[in-house]
Amino acid sequence: MVSFILRRIVVSILILIAASFIMYVLAANSGDPLRDLEGSNSPNKDQLIAARVQALDLDVPPPLRWFLWLGGAAKCLIPFANACDLGLTIQNAEVTTILPTAMLATVQLVTLAFVLALVLGIVVGIATALRQYSGFDLSVTFVSFFLFSLPSFLVAVLLKEFIAIGFNNFLQRDPTIAPVAIVLIAVVAGLVWQVLIGGAFKRRAVVFGVSALATGLVLAYMSLSDWFLHPGLGPVGLLVLIAGTVVATTALVAGLSNRRVLLISGINGAIAYACYFALQGLFDVSTIGTLLILALVAIIVGIAIGFALGAHDKGQGMRAGAITALVTSGLVVLDRFMQSWPAYVDSPRINGRPIATVGAGTPGFGGDVWLSGIDTFTHLLLPTIALLLISFASYTRYSRSGLLEVLNQDYIRTARAKGLPERTVIVRHAFRNMLIPIATLVATDVGALLGGAVITERVFAISGMGALFASSLDRVDLNPIMGYFVVIAIMAILFNFLADLAYAVLDPRVRVRT
Amino acid sequence: MTQLAIEPSTPETESAGHESVAGQTQARLVFKRFVSNKIAMTSLIVLVLIVGFSISAIGIGPIPGWWKYDYVQLNPQNNGGAATLSLIPEWLGGAGIMLGEHPFGQSRIGVDYFAMTMRGIQNSFLVMVVIGGVGTIIGTVVGAIAGYYRGWVDSVLMRITDIFIVIPALVIGAVVGRTAGGLGAIVLAVLLAFVSWMSIARLVRAEFLTLREREFVEAARVAGASDMRIIFKHILPNAVGVVIVAATLLAAAAILLETALSYLGYGIRPPEVSLGRLISDNQSAFATRPWLYWWPATFIVLLALLVNFIGDGLRDAFDPRQKRFKRRKMREFVGQ
Numbered sequence: 001m002v003s004f005i006l007r008r009i010v011v012s013i014l015i016l017i018a019a020s021f022i023m024y025v026l027a028a029n030s031g032d033p034l035r036d037l038e039g040s041n042s043p044n045k046d047q048l049i050a051a052r053v054q055a056l057d058l059d060v061p062p063p064l065r066w067f068l069w070l071g072g073a074a075k076c077l078i079p080f081a082n083a084c085d086l087g088l089t090i091q092n093a094e095v096t097t098i099l100p101t102a103m104l105a106t107v108q109l110v111t112l113a114f115v116l117a118l119v120l121g122i123v124v125g126i127a128t129a130l131r132q133y134s135g136f137d138l139s140v141t142f143v144s145f146f147l148f149s150l151p152s153f154l155v156a157v158l159l160k161e162f163i164a165i166g167f168n169n170f171l172q173r174d175p176t177i178a179p180v181a182i183v184l185i186a187v188v189a190g191l192v193w194q195v196l197i198g199g200a201f202k203r204r205a206v207v208f209g210v211s212a213l214a215t216g217l218v219l220a221y222m223s224l225s226d227w228f229l230h231p232g233l234g235p236v237g238l239l240v241l242i243a244g245t246v247v248a249t250t251a252l253v254a255g256l257s258n259r260r261v262l263l264i265s266g267i268n269g270a271i272a273y274a275c276y277f278a279l280q281g282l283f284d285v286s287t288i289g290t291l292l293i294l295a296l297v298a299i300i301v302g303i304a305i306g307f308a309l310g311a312h313d314k315g316q317g318m319r320a321g322a323i324t325a326l327v328t329s330g331l332v333v334l335d336r337f338m339q340s341w342p343a344y345v346d347s348p349r350i351n352g353r354p355i356a357t358v359g360a361g362t363p364g365f366g367g368d369v370w371l372s373g374i375d376t377f378t379h380l381l382l383p384t385i386a387l388l389l390i391s392f393a394s395y396t397r398y399s400r401s402g403l404l405e406v407l408n409q410d411y412i413r414t415a416r417a418k419g420l421p422e423r424t425v426i427v428r429h430a431f432r433n434m435l436i437p438i439a440t441l442v443a444t445d446v447g448a449l450l451g452g453a454v455i456t457e458r459v460f461a462i463s464g465m466g467a468l469f470a471s472s473l474d475r476v477d478l479n480p481i482m483g484y485f486v487v488i489a490i491m492a493i494l495f496n497f498l499a500d501l502a503y504a505v506l507d508p509r510v511r512v513r514t
Numbered sequence: 515m516t517q518l519a520i521e522p523s524t525p526e527t528e529s530a531g532h533e534s535v536a537g538q539t540q541a542r543l544v545f546k547r548f549v550s551n552k553i554a555m556t557s558l559i560v561l562v563l564i565v566g567f568s569i570s571a572i573g574i575g576p577i578p579g580w581w582k583y584d585y586v587q588l589n590p591q592n593n594g595g596a597a598t599l600s601l602i603p604e605w606l607g608g609a610g611i612m613l614g615e616h617p618f619g620q621s622r623i624g625v626d627y628f629a630m631t632m633r634g635i636q637n638s639f640l641v642m643v644v645i646g647g648v649g650t651i652i653g654t655v656v657g658a659i660a661g662y663y664r665g666w667v668d669s670v671l672m673r674i675t676d677i678f679i680v681i682p683a684l685v686i687g688a689v690v691g692r693t694a695g696g697l698g699a700i701v702l703a704v705l706l707a708f709v710s711w712m713s714i715a716r717l718v719r720a721e722f723l724t725l726r727e728r729e730f731v732e733a734a735r736v737a738g739a740s741d742m743r744i745i746f747k748h749i750l751p752n753a754v755g756v757v758i759v760a761a762t763l764l765a766a767a768a769i770l771l772e773t774a775l776s777y778l779g780y781g782i783r784p785p786e787v788s789l790g791r792l793i794s795d796n797q798s799a800f801a802t803r804p805w806l807y808w809w810p811a812t813f814i815v816l817l818a819l820l821v822n823f824i825g826d827g828l829r830d831a832f833d834p835r836q837k838r839f840k841r842r843k844m845r846e847f848v849g850q
Contacts, residue, residue: 022678
């Protein structure tokens with residue numbers, strides 16, 4: 001194993017060096033870095049050109065200049081010396097100082113989209129696999145093919161036009177929904193739910209009726225109570241949502257017939273509901289750190305209750321407790337964010353049009369953790385949806401085919417044959433093994449995502465890694481291009497390596513060849 | 515599908531051994547499975563129709579088409595360049611079914627947008643086919659040689675593949691496009707193909723590694739066949755399913771790559787037109803002249819979608835293990 005890892009590292013470094021050479025020469029030949037100066041009318045034009053040639057070693061031909069660059073980059077390998085030298089940009093900034101800023105922006109942008117795409121993709125993928133060839137499965141298949149075929153900037157521009165501008169107009173003019181629209185949305189929601197749950201005609205009819213009615217009532221309430229301007233869950237809504245979470249978590253983790261787990265989830269839900277009343281004062285003075293500590297405390301409490309009451313199956317109790325505690329306390333925090341929404345929308349810098357189409361935050365927008373949290377949310381909403389839609393499709397397809405393949409295995413038949421309930425077969429036996437191939441996909445995806453979404457970042461004017469690359473290539477600015485390249489190449493190699501290792505660890509059938 | 519020339523005596527067909535499939539070649543079986551896939555066949559027909567329509571409309575090369583304008587000539591602006599295509603008949607309150615002077619409207623400088631869109635379809639399709647074709651050929655040759663010879667040849671070729679795979683397609687595509695975007699669609703596409711063959715090489719290599727151990731390869735070698743003959747006449751036909759499916763997916767990815775490059779300004783440059791360039795040029799006009807946006811967008815999504823469906827159908831046809839069994843068809847089959 002050790003020799004496998006060592007050999008892999010040596011080969012990776014050689015690959016990295018060779019790839020950087022190709023990238024360097026290609027990028028250097030893609031254009032003229034002096035073009036903006038040569039076209040300028042400035043009186044000291046020649047001087048400026050000479051200065052840039054001097055600073056960027058442009059008088060050295062690219063293949064040789066690559067050695068100069070490599071020499072500087074190699075200093076990064078010296079530990080603790082802080083001698084990293086990735087060169088200067090055309091504007092004489094150090095590449096090593098602009099890279100971390102760009103990476104931070106990218107990480108902020110892609111994290112949520114990635115997590116959401118993963119969770120939603122796996123959930124929808126499982127649902128489609130369990131209802132193979134149903135109307136739901138076929139529609140999801142069609143939608144994911146459609147998403148595969150959408151150019152990413154097309155999605156982004158449409159989102160800007162319809163979601164951002166449309167929603168802002170809706171808020172500014174008259175935030176009520178017409179009765180016709182409510183009926184229409186309710187009917188569509190009913191149709192979706194009955195397709196999703198499936199079953200015989202009678203069951204479908206009941207599901208359709210109940211879900212359509214519930215949707216209609218909620219929408220009517222939202223419309224009448226000016227909910228879009230003053231959103232909030234309120235004590236009643238929160239109670240309903242927490243109860244739903246408790247039941248859903250229990251059903252997923254242990255099955256509703258397991259009273260003990262239901263009790264654990266219920267206690268956690270009750271604690272969260274009590275916190276909703278008790279913690280409002282603390283919330284008003286909270287910082288991001290407070291919220292993180294609270295989330296941690298919630299998980300610990302959930303695990304502790306699960307451990308204390310778990311009886312013979314403590315693991316199951318702890319899982320149920322932790323999930324319930326995290327989700328329900330999340331709902332409480334969500335309600336607090338909603339309470340700050342009117343203040344955000346009415347603040348002079350926002351001026352009633354909350355959903356932003358460019359940038360990663362309103363410049364110079366202060367405010368407490370709630371207001372700045374909403375500000376980040378409104379700015380990252382659209383790029384997140386744009387990124388989400390595209391990777392969601394591939395996760396859905398992968399988890400669907402993964403689960404279908406696992407369900408055909410003999411051990412699933414064994415599990416069913418010994419009389420396990422279908423929920424246990426799916427969640428405990430099939431789901432875990434389905435995740436193994438997904439782990440590989442996740443690893444490669446994370447590596448690629450950190451490279452930034454070149455297109456999405458440009459459309460939404462977010463200065464992350466992708467935007468750094470695109471703008472540097474526009475100016476044929478070699479050093480930042482190479483800095484960008486080094487980061488994404490290392491990420492790609494590292495995460496591929498991790499994927500291989502994860503596969504070897506998770507799947508005993510795979511052996512590392514040494 | 516018939517040009518695949520797969521020998522009838524591959525082990526698969528022999529071991530299949532069912533009465534009703536006796537005497538059918540592998541190619542014939544695949545062809546039948548593909549034709550019976552309604553979605554894939556419809557997609558193929560629509561794709562051919564769209565491309566044929568775009569070629570006949572404005573012609574190709576020196577041959578003129580039936581449409582009266584071309585994609586560079588400036589025309590006087592009619593009604594602000596609005597689209598004149600109308601599909602709502604008069605008795606429904608529309609303007610009647612007619613094409614009008616400029617069915618898709620005019621661009622900001624007055625060029626007929628229908629002609630531009632048709633030219634865009636031609637170029638985008640060309641880019642797609644060239645990247646798919648050339649990329650597949652390179653990938654197949656590299657993968658075949660690496661998988662067949664193994665040893666140091668395999669190591670060297672696969673490390674080269676790794677070197678290219680480290681650089682994301684969009685990044686290296688942007689660098690290549692910035693250099694070659696002005697040289698026309700074909701040059702750009704060929705250069706892009708040189709940086710998008712890696713996944714196919716890996717797939718083909720994996721396929722060759724298993725196939726080369728099979729008895730029919732051994733038999734060919736004993737019979738004195740040369741390496742090249744074994745690779746291209748004996749092993750490759752058996753790996754062709756993997757290659758064709760990967761090629762379609764590569765083609766679908768290629769059209770999106772060209773679109774993304776056009777958006778960054780590194781794709782096909784004016785006066786040439788591609789669908790991606792049309793959209794990215796006109797995105798600021800979205801609110802005022804939406805037709806400049808909708809027509810190319812529709813055709814891009816349509817092209818990519820159709821190719822994806824065809825690829826999916828091919829995968830089902832080549833790999834019946836994942837085929838969607840219909841209960842009724844199964845019963846008919848068993849009943850035969």
